[in-house]
Structure formats: structure tokens, C-alpha cells
Amino acid sequence: MEKLIASIVTIGDELLIGQVVDTNSAWMAQELNKNGIWVGHRVAVGDVREDIRQALDQEAQRASIILITGGLGPTADDITKPVLTEYFGGKMVVDEGALANVKWIFERVLKRPMIERNLAQAEVPDTCTVIQNKRGTAPGMWFEKDGRIFVSMPGVPHEMKGMITDYVIPELRRRFQLPFIAHRTLLTAGIGESFLAEHIKDFEQALPASIKLAYLPNYGMVRLRLTIHGEDPAALETEVDSQFATLKGLVGEWMVTDRDITIQEAIGRLLLAKGKTLSTAESCTGGYIAHLITSIPGSSHYYKGSVVSYDNDVKTNTLHVSPETLQSEGAVSEATVRQMVKGALTLLDTDFTIATSGIMGPDGGSEGKPVGTVWVAVGNRQNILTQKFSFRFDRARNIELTATNALNLLRKFIGDAPGPPGKNSPTASKS
Numbered sequence: 001m002e003k004l005i006a007s008i009v010t011i012g013d014e015l016l017i018g019q020v021v022d023t024n025s026a027w028m029a030q031e032l033n034k035n036g037i038w039v040g041h042r043v044a045v046g047d048v049r050e051d052i053r054q055a056l057d058q059e060a061q062r063a064s065i066i067l068i069t070g071g072l073g074p075t076a077d078d079i080t081k082p083v084l085t086e087y088f089g090g091k092m093v094v095d096e097g098a099l100a101n102v103k104w105i106f107e108r109v110l111k112r113p114m115i116e117r118n119l120a121q122a123e124v125p126d127t128c129t130v131i132q133n134k135r136g137t138a139p140g141m142w143f144e145k146d147g148r149i150f151v152s153m154p155g156v157p158h159e160m161k162g163m164i165t166d167y168v169i170p171e172l173r174r175r176f177q178l179p180f181i182a183h184r185t186l187l188t189a190g191i192g193e194s195f196l197a198e199h200i201k202d203f204e205q206a207l208p209a210s211i212k213l214a215y216l217p218n219y220g221m222v223r224l225r226l227t228i229h230g231e232d233p234a235a236l237e238t239e240v241d242s243q244f245a246t247l248k249g250l251v252g253e254w255m256v257t258d259r260d261i262t263i264q265e266a267i268g269r270l271l272l273a274k275g276k277t278l279s280t281a282e283s284c285t286g287g288y289i290a291h292l293i294t295s296i297p298g299s300s301h302y303y304k305g306s307v308v309s310y311d312n313d314v315k316t317n318t319l320h321v322s323p324e325t326l327q328s329e330g331a332v333s334e335a336t337v338r339q340m341v342k343g344a345l346t347l348l349d350t351d352f353t354i355a356t357s358g359i360m361g362p363d364g365g366s367e368g369k370p371v372g373t374v375w376v377a378v379g380n381r382q383n384i385l386t387q388k389f390s391f392r393f394d395r396a397r398n399i400e401l402t403a404t405n406a407l408n409l410l411r412k413f414i415g416d417a418p419g420p421p422g423k424n425s426p427t428a429s430k431s
Helices: 024-034 049-060 080-088 096-110 116-122 157-175 193-199 201-206 233-251 263-274 288-294 312-317 323-328 334-348 395-414
Strands: 004-011 037-045 065-069 092-094 123-125 129-131 140-145 148-153 180-189 211-218 221-230 255-257 278-282 303-308 352-358 373-379 383-390 427-430
Touching: 004 024, 004 049, 024 037, 024 065, 024 157, 024 180, 037 049, 049 065, 049 080, 049 148, 065 157, 080 092, 080 123, 080 140, 080 148, 092 096, 096 116, 116 123, 123 140, 129 157, 140 157, 148 157, 180 233, 180 263, 180 395, 193 201, 193 211, 193 221, 193 233, 201 233, 211 233, 221 233, 255 263, 263 288, 263 395, 278 288, 278 334, 288 303, 288 395, 303 334, 312 323, 323 334, 334 352, 334 373, 334 383, 352 395, 373 395, 383 395
Parallel strands: 004 037, 004 065, 065 148, 278 303, 278 352
Antiparallel strands: 092 123, 129 140, 140 148, 180 221, 180 255, 211 221, 352 373, 373 383, 383 427
16 A cells, blocks of 8 residues: 655745744644654744745655644735735635634634734635634635645644644545554663663564554653554564564563653542542752642542652751751752651641752753752652752753652662662662
């Protein structure tokens, strides 16, 4: 079966100057790939008529499907609709369904009057099939030209995702015979990408041609993904499951989960399964771990809350860290995070707690405790496990690495991952 190739074109000056990070392309590529459509190219252009036209001409030579996002707003710099009207011919007309949607949003949702600029969002080229926007005011547009499909959607991620999920993917599946594609993904922690690749090189070299292995590293963790595609779903599922079982056996020492989920979601599932609760006591991470945990739907069933003890007064007055400990050992110390764990367990009445204290940079370090020094503790009322980390990156990445490693230490403490300690071996002691 011949591959069905798609291109993604994102429009907006804000993308080119780095003011907005393009998350749309990555999400669309993932959704297309899940359905057996391969993304050949991703192109970003500014709000320039000729640049948009050239991008459309170029991608029409390289792909059968061209997905476009951005430039459909109500302001003067949103020029995608006029360009598409010129490109595909025809004239602008008012789509009654889109007009009704715009009026409903302003009258019933926003509860404020519309102006002419808002009404203009219901105007579309008469050469397109309108894709109604169930999450916003700007409709999507489906064009066909010279055997190619062009789909223009808003740049607002929430609105674009609704159109892709509800209309674009179902319509593409109806029109094309797409190959079966399957992924198997596991998540590892505590081993670098290069060492992991060396450890499983024989497995990778022996994989059949129909299966591809991808390494997806991110903040101290590496995802391994097997992908298989073809026309016999039953046979393909059997083959990829067999290879995945072998892979799991090879990396079991470092495996966090054999699902395509984040570590915070894996911990949430573990806590739910055990009927346990969690709290956090954060200093250097400033509530970032709490953010990661609460980004998971249903986390209220196991997560109670956090104390962001950024200042030492909060450590002593709220978490009851001893002033003598802070004086003699410092805020960034094993003794401090141990006491933070004890204080949070009592204050928030949970089964488990994570505590962090460190120096994130760019300043604040010393010869004995340079920037990137972090102490993490996890524990319950019986035991506390501590570990010291030394990171060497900028402030944002140091925070993210601290959070990831703290969550992984908690996972190990709960008992979900067998295997010997790593180089920076944690120490356990009675509370």
C-alpha cells in the first residue's frame, strides 16, 4: 500500500519570532501518524500573502493532504482567508451555520454585543466545505484542488484539535484506505539515551523491517516506542506485542511504565490502585511538582495539596523544620528535606510526601553547594528515602529535572520499580 503523505503549514509572524511555540504541528503529526498518514514536511510562514501562496504551491507538489493552521482571527493581520479565496478562486460569502455559531457564542456564552469585525468571521470562500467550529468563532475550511486536499483551521490549539478529531480524521478515513498502524511505548528513567541504546543494540539490529524503534528523551527520562504498520492487523499486533515483551525484559531495571503515559500519571495510577494519598512540600521547585500531579484528570482522588515553603520562615512555621537544622545544615540539606517530609505528612495527613530543596540558579550557589545542588526526600510515617542530585543546566531545566527525579524516587519508594540504586544512590532510614 502506497503511503499517504501529509504536510503541515502553520501561519503567523508570532511563530517565526518565537513569541508563540508551535505545539499544533506536533499534535497534528501524532494524530495523523496514529491513523496511518505520514507527515512529510512541516512548514512555518509569516503573515505574508506571497509566502503563504508559495508554501501552498510547494506542499501541493509533495503531499496529498495539506493541513493549515493560523491566520483566521478577526484582526487585520489575519490574512489566511483572503489568501485562500484568491488561491482557490470564488468569492467570500456568509455561511449561515458559522454566523449562527458566532451569534450564539457572543449572546449566550460571552454575553456581550458583537461588532462587524466579529460577524466577518462567518464569511468563508464559496469554494470550500465549511467545518463548523464547536469550540470557537472561526470556522474551518476544506478545499480540494488538482487531487489534493487542503484543510484550513484556527491556530488556537483547543479549536484546531476539535476539528481534527470530530471532522478531519473521520473524513480522511472515509475517503482513503489507510494502513493499520500500531505503537507500543514504555518509559524509562535512571539511564541516559546513549547507554540505553548500547544496552539494547542487539535487539534493535534484530528487529524485522516492519518494526521501527524510536528513542524519545525528555528531562532525565527516555521513551522507547515500537511502531509497526501494514495491512493485517491481527498478525501485526501479535508481532509487535512479541517484540515489545522482549524489549520490556531488557529494560525492566529502568522501566517506569509500559504505557504511553507520563510519570505523574503512572504514579497516580499506582496510588489509586493502593488506595493511598500524596502531598508535596516544595522549596526549589516552587509548586511545579504539584502542577504536574494536578495536570492529570482525577488527581483529586489521591492528591491532597502542597506547601510551597520557598522562604525559611515557612519551613519553620508551617512545616516545623528546626531552626537549628537550617542554621547548621542549611536549607539545601538532607536533614531539611527529611523534616519537610515529616511536617507535610502531619499537616496534610497523607500516606506519602515528596520534599525538595535546592539551588536552581543562575546565582545563589557556593563552593560547597554549587548551582544545581538539590536534595529530594520521599517518605511515609515509617520510612524516609533521600537522594542528592547535582544538575548543571539553566534554572528552568534544573526545576524540571528535579521534579522528574523526585517523582521517580517516589515511584521507587512506593515499590513499583525493582532494580539496584544508581550512581547517586538514595539512602533510606527510619523516620
